[in-house]
Amino acid sequence: MLTCVWCGRAFAPAITVTMIWQWRPLPQPALCKTCRDRLTPISPQHCPQCGRQQTTVEVCRDCRRWQDSLYNRAVYRYDAGMKAYMQQYKFQGDYRLRLGLQAALRTALDRMDYDILVPIPIDERTWQTRGFNQVTGWLTGQHFQQALAVTATHKDRPQSAKTRQERLLTPQPFELVTGASDLLVNQRVLLLDDVYTTGRTLRHAAQQIYLGGAKAVTSLTLAR
Amino acid sequence: MTAFSDLFGRRSPVPLPGAPGMVTSHAIAAVGQRWQCQRCNQWIAATDRLPNGDWYCRTCLQLGRLTSRDRLYTIPEPNRFARLVAGGLTWHGQLSPLQMQAAQAVRKHALGGQRQLLWAVTGAGKTEIVYPALADALARGWRVAWVSPRIDVCLELAPRLQRDFGGVEQCVLYGGQPVPYHYCQLTICTTHQLLRFDQAFDWIIVDEVDAFPLATSPMLQVAIDRAQKAQGSCLYLTATPGERLQREIKQRKLAVTYLPLRYHGYLLPRLQLKISWRWRQQLRRGRLPAGLQRQLRLWWTTRRPFLVFVPHVADLPVVMAVLMQAGLSGGTTVHAADPDRQAKVQAFREGHYHFLLTTTILERGVTFPKVAVAILGADDPVFSTAALVQIAGRVGRLASDPGGQVLACCHSNARHVQRARAMITRLNRQGRRQGGRPC
Ligand SMILES: [Zn+2]
Ligand SMILES: [Zn+2]
Numbered sequence: 001m002l003t004c005v006w007c008g009r010a011f012a013p014a015i016t017v018t019m020i021w022q023w024r025p026l027p028q029p030a031l032c033k034t035c036r037d038r039l040t041p042i043s044p045q046h047c048p049q050c051g052r053q054q055t056t057v058e059v060c061r062d063c064r065r066w067q068d069s070l071y072n073r074a075v076y077r078y079d080a081g082m083k084a085y086m087q088q089y090k091f092q093g094d095y096r097l098r099l100g101l102q103a104a105l106r107t108a109l110d111r112m113d114y115d116i117l118v119p120i121p122i123d124e125r126t127w128q129t130r131g132f133n134q135v136t137g138w139l140t141g142q143h144f145q146q147a148l149a150v151t152a153t154h155k156d157r158p159q160s161a162k163t164r165q166e167r168l169l170t171p172q173p174f175e176l177v178t179g180a181s182d183l184l185v186n187q188r189v190l191l192l193d194d195v196y197t198t199g200r201t202l203r204h205a206a207q208q209i210y211l212g213g214a215k216a217v218t219s220l221t222l223a224r
Numbered sequence: 225m226t227a228f229s230d231l232f233g234r235r236s237p238v239p240l241p242g243a244p245g246m247v248t249s250h251a252i253a254a255v256g257q258r259w260q261c262q263r264c265n266q267w268i269a270a271t272d273r274l275p276n277g278d279w280y281c282r283t284c285l286q287l288g289r290l291t292s293r294d295r296l297y298t299i300p301e302p303n304r305f306a307r308l309v310a311g312g313l314t315w316h317g318q319l320s321p322l323q324m325q326a327a328q329a330v331r332k333h334a335l336g337g338q339r340q341l342l343w344a345v346t347g348a349g350k351t352e353i354v355y356p357a358l359a360d361a362l363a364r365g366w367r368v369a370w371v372s373p374r375i376d377v378c379l380e381l382a383p384r385l386q387r388d389f390g391g392v393e394q395c396v397l398y399g400g401q402p403v404p405y406h407y408c409q410l411t412i413c414t415t416h417q418l419l420r421f422d423q424a425f426d427w428i429i430v431d432e433v434d435a436f437p438l439a440t441s442p443m444l445q446v447a448i449d450r451a452q453k454a455q456g457s458c459l460y461l462t463a464t465p466g467e468r469l470q471r472e473i474k475q476r477k478l479a480v481t482y483l484p485l486r487y488h489g490y491l492l493p494r495l496q497l498k499i500s501w502r503w504r505q506q507l508r509r510g511r512l513p514a515g516l517q518r519q520l521r522l523w524w525t526t527r528r529p530f531l532v533f534v535p536h537v538a539d540l541p542v543v544m545a546v547l548m549q550a551g552l553s554g555g556t557t558v559h560a561a562d563p564d565r566q567a568k569v570q571a572f573r574e575g576h577y578h579f580l581l582t583t584t585i586l587e588r589g590v591t592f593p594k595v596a597v598a599i600l601g602a603d604d605p606v607f608s609t610a611a612l613v614q615i616a617g618r619v620g621r622l623a624s625d626p627g628g629q630v631l632a633c634c635h636s637n638a639r640h641v642q643r644a645r646a647m648i649t650r651l652n653r654q655g656r657r658q659g660g661r662p663c
């Protein structure tokens with residue numbers, strides 16, 4: 001029996017024939033079935049630019065308004081279940097919940113094509129109070145470069161406290177760390193973030209990465 | 225008075241600079257090689273360390289995360305309350321002679337600072353029995369908490385105490401409460417909320433002491449002990465004390481007051497057993513046990529409101545579908561995580577639903593007039609002996625309607641069903657000696 005990191009209940013992991021057939025160490029799921037079912041994976045029917053779940057594969061309205069060529073993929077829908085997860089993990093600061101989605105993120109990262117992984121950074125105050133970067137918490141040994149930092153002058157309310165209009169008007173919050181250009185030049189960079197809401201944050205980040213000389217920037221978010 | 229009173233007997237991670245007499249301690253302290261949360265007393269798992277080097281407590285996370293960087297601040301409880309007339313009691317009801325006897329015993333034990341239990345059958349009027357002792361305690365300037373492990377119990381209790389103790393300042397605390405905490409003499413809260421207090425209360429009343437999760441949580445036991453002053457005491461209330469309390473009574477570690485008779489003087493309704501062979505298989509084929517269906521239809525056509533208890537949340541939609549198919553409309557389902565739970569319970573009480581289909585969450589602390597009850601799968605282990613006695617106790621609460629049926633449908637003859645029947649029989653035998661009438 002395993003203990004679910006989210007609800008704390010004991011559960012027996014489901015073992016399928018293929019898992020035994022593959023003859024590898026069995027993966028230890030961190031979430032029970034009930035908790036896994038609280039999250040909704042995004043199906044292949046999604047916006048080809050931002051990765052949002054929809055009923056067609058046409059570019060969505062939000063993306064048409066941006067008029068650019070962003071490429072983002074998301075693992076889960078940002079629905080009530082995902083909000084509850086984020087509430088406990090990120091806002092209440094339950095670091096152990098990171099274990100719940102590491103496996104899903106590993107699978108998603110394996111599907112992306114890139115040379116360098118750059119997680120979206122958190123500012124110094126959040127580091128002191130929350131104690132962890134919620135994005136790197138999901139990584140399990142994948143190599144990444146902390147090429148971006150939040151600018152020291154950037155004092156702002158959290159994105160989640162703003163209206164859509166306010167978010168879109170947010171000034172550039174990121175800068176490249178010293179020596180970042182040496183890493184980025186001519187590389188294909190994948191940005192990693194927790195939630196795609198308006199796409200403002202990722203576009204700010206991509207802009208800086210391009211300034212550092214990257215030849216392509218795509219992104220992956222846990223939720224959209 | 226300034227807001228310094230917010231720290232009286234409280235443990236808060238937010239200091240009030242300049243507060244006189246404020247004492248402070250680490251929120252998470254190193255004990256030998258391990259780390260222990262000073263709010264909930266639980267050990268921190270070796271893996272619960274943050275990348276910035278801090279430790280954090282998962283156990284009491286719901287009250288706001290504490291890390292090894294935090295400190296807790298307290299001002300020792302000064303009992304700074306205005307003098308009350310008649311202990312703030314504004315209730316003008318009458319206790320029956322039996323209730324009065326029990327009330328006097330409770331009051332004697334309370335004033336003597338004894339740990340005690342009031343073992344009163346469901347529908348005995350245990351809340352009102354505590355009133356004389358509570359009024360006395362408040363008149364003496366005691367700080368009192370009335371707590372329960374069940375949020376429903378707190379929510380049903382709070383308006384009653386506000387009405388019946390209109391002269392006392394009160395506050396109600398639970399996860400997601402709409403009004404912030406303020407210092408006052410009478411606090412109504414869930415047992416979880418006691419983790420925020422430190423030697424604050426002279427007297428703590430623990431309502432439904434045997435209910436989940438208190439009975440199985442050492443953390444909550446600690447919370448009660450620490451929220452109590454060194455010379456304070458507590459009163460446990462329940463109709464179905466667990467084995468631990470019963471043992472303490474036998475060992476004379478716990479004073480006890482019995483009240484085996486309901487306030488209206490009628491005996492408890494008995495559990496009627498219905499053997500429902502393979503009811504789950506029948507359900508899968510879209511049928512209810514025949515006896516149960518007949519009974520439910522009778523209640524439905526005679527407009528008697530009823531509760532149907534099922535073992536698991538997953539059973540709710542299945543049973544609901546079968547009931548709908550049988551033409552029994554106008555009901556709804558309620559379970560613990562239901563966002564509309566409070567509203568549905570209230571609507572049922574007001575007669576907007578014919579019936580509620582539910583799980584053990586409605587086993588206690590809620591009163592519906594004239595209700596009948598059926599338990600499907602009473603032999604399932606989720607229904608403990610105490611749960612069955614409590615469920616049966618939902619019936620016959622009104623003096624004008626003391627009867628009513630409790631149907632227990634079982635696939636097997638389980639021991640805890642027999643125990644529940646035996647407990648009701650035993651209580652009724654004692655009740656009859658006190659002059660109880662069969663209904
Ligand atoms: Zn779970
Ligand atoms: Zn899009």
Ligand SMILES: [Zn+2]
Binds near residue numbers: 266281
């Ligand atoms: Zn704790």
